[in-house]
Amino acid sequence: MGNITLELSAYNKDELTALEHSLVQQYERFKQAGLKLDLTRGKPGADQLALSNALDGILGGDFKAGDGTDVRNYGGLDGLPETKAFAASVLGVKPEEILVGGNSSLMLMYQYVQFCHTMGAKGAGTAWQTEGTAKFICLVPGYDRHFTVCENLGIAMLTVPMTATGPDMEKVEALLRADPMIKGIWCVPKYSNPSGEVYSDETVQRMAALGNIAGRHFRIMWDNAYAVHDLDGHPPVLANLMDACRAQGTQDSLFITGSTSKITFAGAGISFAATSEDNLKHLKKWLSAVTIGPDKVNQLRHARFLKNSEDLQAHMRKHAALIKPKFDLVQQHLSSLDGKGMGTWTTPRGGYFASFDTLPGLAKTVVKLADEAGVKLTPAGATFPYGKDPEDKNIRIAPTFPALAEIDQAMQVFVTCVALASVQQRLAKL
Ligand SMILES: Cc1ncc(COP(=O)(O)O)c(C=O)c1O
Known part of the structure; x- marks a missing residue:
């Protein structure tokens, strides 16, 4: 990604070919690393579940409401x-x-x-x-x-x-x-x-x-x-x-x-x-x-x-402390795509997901590229009825379950796949 500093449309064919070459090299390095990462699971991490372990045994034999x-x-x-x-x-x-x-x-x-x-x-x-x-x-x-x-x-x-x-x-x-x-x-x-x-x-x-x-x-x-x-x-x-x-x-x-x-x-x-x-x-x-x-x-x-409600708020603050760094890390990686014209994304202030739109026609390609490099993404199209995204562009990102280090690696792969797919699509049109 380091080499791409401008909006995609600013590059001529030779420059794009050179960018493609370095992105392919980067991508191959990820492939050889034998990664096994997963950004599909919209569920709490084990550390979040542990926040409620006190539920077990809380009744202490008193079953009267x-x-x-x-x-x-x-x-x-x-x-x-x-x-x-x-x-x-x-x-x-x-x-x-x-x-x-x-x-x-x-x-x-x-x-x-x-x-x-x-x-x-x-x-x-x-x-x-x-x-x-x-x-x-x-x-x-x-x-x-x-x-x-x-x-x-x-x-x-x-x-x-x-x-x-x-x-x-x-x-x-x-x-x-x-x-x-x-x-x-x-x-x-x-x-x-x-x-x-x-x-x-x-x-x-x-x-x-x-x-x-x-x-x-x-x-x-x-x-x-x-x-x-x-x-x-x-x-x-x-x-x-x-x-x-x-x-x-x-x-x-x-x-x-x-x-x-x-x-x-x-x-x-x-x-x-x-x-x-x-x-x-x-x-x-x-x-x-x-x-x-x-x-x-x-x-x-x-x-x-x-x-x-005070208990609930205090409890939810503990969840936020665990998962906000994960959402922030996703944004940090996505920000490397800022101003490059290779997609748009949301910056949620809560919930469990972020959403990324590739350039039209590239979601399936990005998901496939990531999968081949060992990073599972939610299938392209899953966010549309019958699994059919007419513009083939939306990808759901679920950062709560993996560890921070896993998100860090997975997002590096993700942005590289987005960049590679976008450069190749642009080259094919020139
Ligand atoms: C929007 C939304 N509604 C409902 C659910 C599932 O809720 P429940 O576990 O209460 O069935 C989810 C789970 O991801 C969700 O994202």
Whole structure:
């Protein structure tokens, strides 16, 4: 990379050939090093998980919740009062609007979309599938597992670009006006997966109005997975969509989710959903046919471990201390591409990902080059429905799991692959 000091377009053919030569040499050196690195895993590192080890044994034989419930027994379909209060404070809603689930918010999302699709959010006669093929708006780049939910349930997907302030709302509103079969939209409003953007206040206000543009059974799937996952001390504030919906009378259009997967244990946390009390009434009726109740023992463990918002904030600061250096290191390496015209990237202030756009047509090449040099990247296209990125340019970077030294090596390989692919593409065009 050292030799490239100017914007790619400033070089003539001979200069580019010389640059290619030195990049190939550098790349071959990486290949010979026999690296085995992985930037695909959007999960906490073992040091982060260890921050919550006190969950183990925290109950010390006292299985009584605040209201006297014996958490070892059946029941409590929507959660313990203390867990609902915790979830309500994380999601910014009232405890009466909360349902606490098992260890996965993705499962709550799947269940709710399936419920609306096949059973009906408001009971008999309201199922989306009775009207024809339901469609969802998917923001791109976005979270692959949201797209898989739709694919799995036979729900068609329409893409709308993400911008620095959230979804392109003009496009979202125009689609909804034109097509009553659009029944939902997936959103990760804070530290979006993968771009890390936070929706602006104006975007949140416009989201609240969607329930008045779309039909009665349209749902905003507001996946607030990174609600408290800030990296810096003065984090951006996401406006409260539930309050905005209440002001516009559209609270039925909103289904919020969150979990402690990246607060405590990713595989053994608690998940929660929030929606209008009327929606919740219908959902709970259906859920009572699915389960007698969730794991309240784990709920109580979490309530004892994170007793109040000060505990939670202090705990999240410990996470930030472990992962911010990793995000910073990614940015430090990417900054070697500054002003070179070889791609653009995001600088998230929280969450679990950064997003890199190569020059159009090069994401797959970069991923392949990196793979052959021993660095696994998320497959190109994964951030688009059906795995198809029409411009073949987006790559998701997940820096939380590997050690700092591994990120350092992996990012050197990454920027070299980006530079090599970009120089070769330019040469091919000359
Ligand atoms: C945006 C988003 N939502 C949900 C999840 C999964 O959440 P959970 O572990 O609660 O199922 C992830 C995991 O990476 C995510 O990035």
